[in-house]
Each structure stands twice: as C-alpha cells, then as structure tokens.
Amino acid sequence: MDILRFATAGSVDDGKSTLIGRLLYDTKTVFEDQIESVERASRERGDEHTNLALLTDGLRAEREQGITIDVAYRYFATPKRTFIIADTPGHIQYTRNMVTGASTADLALVLVDARKGILEQSRRHAFLATLLEVPHLVLCINKMDLVDYSQEVYDRIHDEFRAFATKLRIPDLTVVPVSALKGDNVVTRSPNMPWYEGSSLLHHLENVHVASDRNLIDVRFPVQYVIRPQSDAWHDYRGYAGQVAGGVIKKGDEVMVLPSGFTTRIASVATADGEVDEAYPPMSVTIRLEDEIDVSRGDMICRPRNAPVAAQNLDAMVCWMDESASLQVGRKYAIKHTTRTARAVVRDLQYRLDVNTLHRDESADSLSLNEVGRVRLRTTAPLMTDEYSRNRTTGGFVLVDEATNRTVAAGMITSAG
Template sequence: MAMDLLRFATAGSVDDGKSTLIGRLLFDSKSIFTDQLESVEKTSQDKGHGYVDLSLLTDGLRSEREQGITIDVAYRYFATPNRKFIIADTPGHVQYTRNMVTGASTADLGLVLVDARHGLTEQSRRHAVLLSLLRVPHLVLCINKMDLVDYSEEVYKKISAEFTAFATKLNIPDLEVIPISALQGDNVVQRSENMTWYSGPTLIHHLEHVHVASDRDLVDVRLPVQYVIRPKSDDHHDYRGYAGQVAGGVLKPGDEVMVLPSGMTSKIAGIDLFDKEIPEAFPPMSVTVRLEDDVDVSRGDMISRVKNAPEPSQDIDAMICWMTTAPLRPRQKLAIKHTSNSARALVKDIQYRLDVNSLHRDLETKELGLNEIGRVQLRTTKPLLCDPYSKNRTTGSFILIDEATGVTVGAGMIND
C-alpha cells in the first residue's frame, strides 16, 4: 500500500505544551535535524532557559521569537513509514481565531490540548467549537501533563466525560481522548508504562491509523472547471478539455453529465491525467475531462450529474468568520471567490453573532468584528453553484475579499 496523507491542525498556546508536543512528534519520528536542534539549543541557552525550548522550532518569524508566541499558521511536515503528516500549527488565543479557522479549513483531524491540572478551559472549548464549525471530521483530545497529576485515571475520566458531554452539542463524528505527557513522552510515540489503566491507542498510532478515505464525498459529482485546455496544435487540433480538481463523486467515461449554470447535458468522452486516459476520477484528483458534445463550458462552470447538481443561487446563507479590523456591516459590498468562480456580494443581513465560547447566539449585534463568527445573508451578482458546507467542504466554502485593498477579509461556510 502506498503512503497516504493526513492533514491535522493543532491549536493552543505554549502553556498547554502544544509546541512541546509537536516537538516531541517531530523528534520521536526523527523529523528534526541536527542543525535545527543545535540552533534551538543555542537560542534556548542564550535566552537563559533551563530546558531546550522546542517551541523555538516552530515559531519561525522574528516577531514571534521576540514575543515568545505563535502568531501565524505554521506548516510542519513529518512522516512515518505509512503516512505523511502535514501539521497546521496555529495559535490558541482568541485574538488569533482567524488563524485557527485557517488551519482547520484544510484539516482532516483536529488536535485539542488540555492541561490535566486545569481540565477544560474556555480556550479548549473554543477550539472544539471551531473544529466542529469547520467540519473537521476527526477530533483528538490530548489530556497533557498527566505526569503532573500522578498519571491519575480519575483525572482522565473526569475530563474525558466533561468533554464528551460538551461535544454532543457539536458536530464531531469521531472523537478520541488520549492521556499523554508531551514532556516525558508518555503515549505520544511510546506507550506509557505509567498509565497501564489506559488501553487506547498512543497519539501517533491513532494519527497513523485514523480512517480518512471515507471522509470524502464519492457520491455527488462536482468538478469545478478551472481552465479550458485547447492546444491549438496540429497534433491535437480538436482537443478541448475541461481541467479541474474533483471536489466530489466519481466520474467515468460514458457518464451523462450536466454543465452548470447553462444546464446543458453531455456525456464524458474521456478523462485525462497528463498523457494517460484514466478509467475514473475521484477527489482530490486534478484531471481533464473531455465531453462528447461541443457544449460551451468555461472557467467557473461546474460539471455534475443530471439528477444531482448543486443549487445555483444568488442568495447565500452562511457562517462567516471575519478576519479584519474594520467590522463587517450590512449593505457592505465585497468580492467573493467560490470554487473557481468570482462575483461580487452584498451583505443583506447579519442574523446573529456566535459566541464561540458558549455557543450563545447574540441576535442584537448588527456587525462582526475581527475574529468574530456569525450567520450572514449575502446577495451575489451572479448565481453561485453551492452545496451546504456540511455536505462538501470545497463547494460549500468561499472567501470574501475587500475590493479596495485586495485583502482576504472573511471566510464563509454555506448553511444547509
């Protein structure tokens, strides 16, 4: 079996031991190199730290090292013989919610860390809420610093029960609770000898084996067309291919398909992957589809099935995470990018602001500030080919762009 890929997001501050945990994963999987370790050891010494500060491995920007905190999303890579891992390492504080949302947007799994001495905190609840909102299908709660509570099973059970009760209010299809000590290495890569009462997997074992292949939608065919390939050369005079990354379903030659928004139908003549014709395409393959009929297809269109197509709509109801200091207000106009499609959007209404700590809906607020999340109604200049985010994280998501500055100011998830 070829090696596969797991993307996971971690959130937390240095106090939770998040950086130590990542350092431990990288170190024990032999992904830290001697020169990186030497540089960290030297910096730790220079700063007068009594221990090797593994957070220095991940906090890469000068300003972060100066302030001793993680500000931005950092991507880290390591691999075991069966799986490659991409970690989106994000800060935990509420003022960096947008960074957590960013890290979670591409994650298959979210890792929430709590300190065994303190149990669930507002921050750990918030992380779980954000992971659930971003529909990260797998969640791991690591109860860290078990060494500081004498590896107590009681502590584990109490926090585990409290979190499980809280999680029932969220969309978390898969939850695993693992007692660890990132500092001592218990249950991270090595099974702990101090917690014989725990019979579950170690963290690395869980990360290696969690089943992510069925998280993708293999039923509802969605191919957002990115690029029309027309070689205009003698060898390929009549070639016309529609290139894109499959966002859902399985496409096969001979399948009857519908192109949106035109609604025209045709059959798949062939699917190309570079110089080979392939028998089927599925997410997340980047392919080129040829159709039997000469229908008009361009960038921004969507190829789907005749009886199973996304709903073209100019009225978008979505949860939006606001990512800039100037607040989002009704009547504001923004650019919107959804799959390979761009349009303009008008903010019609802000229905409520979601308190990500308590899940309370604030119906009074009529604006969203930086790092706030709320339910918003948009009207777009042209129909977008939308699915609910709960069904498809690709065709259900969009970003909002400030037309004057060109900056990405919001991230949206379309409601059911």
C-alpha cells in the first residue's frame, strides 16, 4: 500500500497533538485500552473533554507540561493509504527537532490558531519545510470553533500566509479550516463551514500525489555492508547490502562502482525473503555483481552515464543543532554522508539566514543552536553527492563533533565540486 510520511508543525498550543489524536480516533486506529487510559488521564488533569493530544504526547514530562518536546512518531492506515506521522515540537528551542521530523516527510502540515493568526513559528516552520524540500504543504487553520467558524477570519489568515509563501518555494500549498477538538473538516466535511468548498484534511492526505524516487533515473545505492558468509556452501558468495537511495535496480542492469569507476552488471537483487525482480527506494536489499570488483562500505553503485558528483568541496545549508558550542570557521568535524565517513573543515560561512525575515547576514562569523546558514566545507575524501533538491539521501549529511561524538549539524548540499 502507498505510504505518506508527513510532519506536523506550528507554534505552541496550536493543537498539533490534538489534531493527530483526532485523526487516530476518528479513523478507529486506537485501541480501546489506549482510549480508556487517555480518558482517565484527562479526568485527572481536569479537562472538560477527552484530551486526544495525550495519544501522541507519550513522554511523561510532556503530559505534565502539556507540550510536545520530542518528535513523536505515530502510524495509522485507511483503505487508501498508510500514514507515518512525525509530531514535532512548537517551541523555538526545538527547531532542530522539527528539522529531524521533516527531513523524510512527503508533506508538511503547519497549524495556526485561528485566534492568533500567523505567528513567528508558523513562518519558521513553513520556511524549514521548504528548505528541506518537502514538496507539499498544508496550512491547517485550527480552532475555528473558537472564532464561530468565521469565513472572514479564514480569509484573512489565508491571504496573509499566501503572501508570505510567495517568498518561498512551495510547489503545492493547500489551506484547510479545521477544529481538531470538535472534528470539523478533519476526517469528514463539516456542516459548520458551508462556505469552505475544499475537501477534508484526511481526504486530501489520502489523495495527494506523492512523487516517488523510484521514478528518477538516478540509480543510487550506497553500500552499507559486504556479506561474505563463512561457510563452505557459500564460499563463492559476495553480496553488497544497503538501502536503495534512488532509481530502480534490476537484474542484468549495467552499473558502475564509485570511487573506483569499474563497471559490471547486476547478477541478482534479493531481500530477506528471497530474490526480487526489482528494487527501489526505500527498499533494503543485497546486490550481487557479475564480476569480482573490490567494493567496500561507503562505495556507491550507480549508472555508468548518470553518476553522482565525486566532490571534496561542498556548498551547503546547515541547521546547527549543538547547544554547547557554535559553528566556527576553521573548525574540523566528522562528516557522515550516506554510508561514508570523512573529516571536514569549515572553510567559510557565507551567511546566516534569519528564518523569520529571510534576511541574509553576511557579516556573521558563527552559527548557534537552531540557526541556519550557508557554509563551504572541504572534506578529506571525495563524497558521492547530488544536490539535496535532487536526492535527499545523497544530498544530505550530518556533522559530528569528534571529541564528544555529538551530532552538531544537519546539512543540505546546494552544490559540489
């Protein structure tokens, strides 16, 4: 069944967790004991209604504070599609969590409170979604029940956000007025807003077209592990395991191995259940080659005439995630890109980006927690890269502080050479 991965974002108390709880509840994908637990917790908290947000706010600290801190992943399905939800935090200090949640999303769902309108965090999260190349954006104007389902309020917020969206690259924008608490326009169309002519949120999620990486001609297969069974029956077996990052891989296809540049053909493609006719993202498979070529972890299998760029100089947008130290020009970090690890030095910080105003501060000399900027890196070994806009896997990387082993930044390659 088709899978849609989407991330929810927005300012604090806009109702993200409640909206997801409503989707889970109304699609009957919640067990009775979970409902009973949530009802009991709601009574203990003194809530007037069953607090559906507790279905996603699983951490005890979150329940006590009434906020979402970590990225909470939830799953549900309808007859049309399977869904993976990343419920991300709304607080400004958890921007890095939103980046994590949206990095694999096909769709970003940004909530705004109808009473408050577009806030700083609404703009921040919409920008981050476009920075992460999320192709579909849904603006949910929530709590419409608290503004008497006013079309005037809806039109004002709708127009304000569309004006802001013109500054961003949003291929597909949809606006839906909802009440997560009451269920209006979440799973079914609401009679309380007859002036709204669009579909319910769930109907849109079920039918939005998700372009699959399998349609790309760029075959990308980073080798994660070389399989050499220590058995007499398998002494000639040599397989290369990994996750397909782009394109379709079939038996008999001509491929090239980087960085060596040797070419061969695929002898077989197999999963844990046996051989398959083809493999595509995000399948994890083992590939065997017809010729004995020296292939190891970190190598890339691709098409001979459609190879990624082997680069040591990278221009990239980075989101800084370390709260104890800032990014400094001249600092060295470990860089993890697909299955390959090298060292990298920050050659230049071209500018720091204000994600609220989109102003570029070219005088900046560092990046602090949750700040975004464009940097130039030099790596000790070539990385097999694509632009992030073309392939998220081969275009993304993380920087690691070698002294503490902490992940300090997430990066998106804009150009390489």
